[in-house]
Amino acid sequence: MKLVVIGCGRVGSAVARDLAEDGWDVTAVDEQEEALTRLGDRWPGGFVVGHGMDADILKQAGVPDADAVVVATNGDNTNLVIAQVVEKRWAVPCVVVRVLDPARAKFYAARGMRTICPTQTAISALSEAVRREAAVRA
Amino acid sequence: MYAIVAGGGKVGSNVARSLLSMGHEVTMIEQRQYRYEHLQHEFEDQVLLGDATELHVLERAGIARPPELVLGVTGDDEDNLIICQLASEGFRVPKVIARVNDPRNQEHFDLLGITQTVCATANVLGLVEHEVPEHGIVRLLDLRKENLEIVELQIDPDSPAVGKRVAGLRLPDGARLISVLRNGRSELAEDSTVVRPGDQVLAVLEPGKEDELRRVLLG
Numbered sequence: 001m002k003l004v005v006i007g008c009g010r011v012g013s014a015v016a017r018d019l020a021e022d023g024w025d026v027t028a029v030d031e032q033e034e035a036l037t038r039l040g041d042r043w044p045g046g047f048v049v050g051h052g053m054d055a056d057i058l059k060q061a062g063v064p065d066a067d068a069v070v071v072a073t074n075g076d077n078t079n080l081v082i083a084q085v086v087e088k089r090w091a092v093p094c095v096v097v098r099v100l101d102p103a104r105a106k107f108y109a110a111r112g113m114r115t116i117c118p119t120q121t122a123i124s125a126l127s128e129a130v131r132r133e134a135a136v137r138a
Numbered sequence: 139m140y141a142i143v144a145g146g147g148k149v150g151s152n153v154a155r156s157l158l159s160m161g162h163e164v165t166m167i168e169q170r171q172y173r174y175e176h177l178q179h180e181f182e183d184q185v186l187l188g189d190a191t192e193l194h195v196l197e198r199a200g201i202a203r204p205p206e207l208v209l210g211v212t213g214d215d216e217d218n219l220i221i222c223q224l225a226s227e228g229f230r231v232p233k234v235i236a237r238v239n240d241p242r243n244q245e246h247f248d249l250l251g252i253t254q255t256v257c258a259t260a261n262v263l264g265l266v267e268h269e270v271p272e273h274g275i276v277r278l279l280d281l282r283k284e285n286l287e288i289v290e291l292q293i294d295p296d297s298p299a300v301g302k303r304v305a306g307l308r309l310p311d312g313a314r315l316i317s318v319l320r321n322g323r324s325e326l327a328e329d330s331t332v333v334r335p336g337d338q339v340l341a342v343l344e345p346g347k348e349d350e351l352r353r354v355l356l357g
Contacts, residue, residue: 077216077219081219081220084249084250089249101192104224107228
């Protein structure tokens with residue numbers, strides 16, 4: 001199974017390593033060449049330097065025949081645009097996109113996109129932690 | 139008309155000013171503090187500080203009314219695309235127009251359904267092409283919605299079309315001549331019009347048929 005991870009920062013690189021360990025054939029894409037160091041010394045997968053908005057870079061990374069694409073650059077709008085392009089242009093069966101802003105994550109999730117919102121996860125976890133703590137004291 | 143202008147740079151502020159002078163109601167959104175403060179002197183409460191891709195900012199600007207027009211004219215193409223999607227798909231704004239900063243991103247706007255776009259770079263390139271035509275064919279107008287374009291060609295003396303009637307030209311399917319400009323006078327291209335050296339011909343065609351049209355008219 002082939003996976004392309006667009007944006008190889010803290011999150012993207014960890015996802016890439018995780019799934020490479022599971023046996024996926026992974027290619028990571030990042031604008032910065034240094035991002036390759038985040039993938040460790042014995043990175044078994046591919047790495048392409050370039051911007052995810054560049055269709056040629058996406059082709060080079062193998063997006064057209066990928067089974068899954070994870071979009072996790074540091075820009076919400078960039079992620080949302082890249083994810084839509086990947087879905088519409090190449091009909092990749094599984095596209096997962098990180099969106100930090102809960103409102104935009106919800107908006108695009110309602111339109112069928114698989115958005116992951118770490119901010120919303122933190123909000124829910126924090127509120128829940130306080131509720132549980134308060135219930136114990138009550 | 140009510141319009142929201144997202145982006146208060148040179149493009150946004152000038153468009154907002156023009157719309158206001160035409161008597162329209164405008165809210166401009168600018169996310170940079172220093173630029174916002176500068177704009178406030180002129181636009182007062184018609185400029186809003188914030189990121190126009192955040193829903194609560196758009197809501198404060200009155201996106202739910204909804205406005206008749208939303209312009210995504212920031213310096214960031216992804217932002218412009220998302221602003222236009224939020225406006226048209228989320229709030230049923232009837233008309234959205236996006237600025238394309240990098241012409242290479244045009245295909246993304248087309249693919250994602252933002253059909254009204256303006257790209258200054260592409261426009262300037264079009265003018266350059268017009269002044270310095272490269273392959274004898276000048277693209278004058280892109281009719282995206284119709285999937286047609288209007289081009290201009292100059293007929294050389296050694297063109298294979300010289301002396302032929304329009305009806306006798308083997309024009310490709312999906313291409314048609316519109317008019318012929320000769321000695322400063324333009325006439326509609328009829329079947330009986332004869333092509334002469336020096337003619338400037340306007341044609342309408344489907345994108346991608348340029349090479350075939352060039353072969354017939356220019357050789």
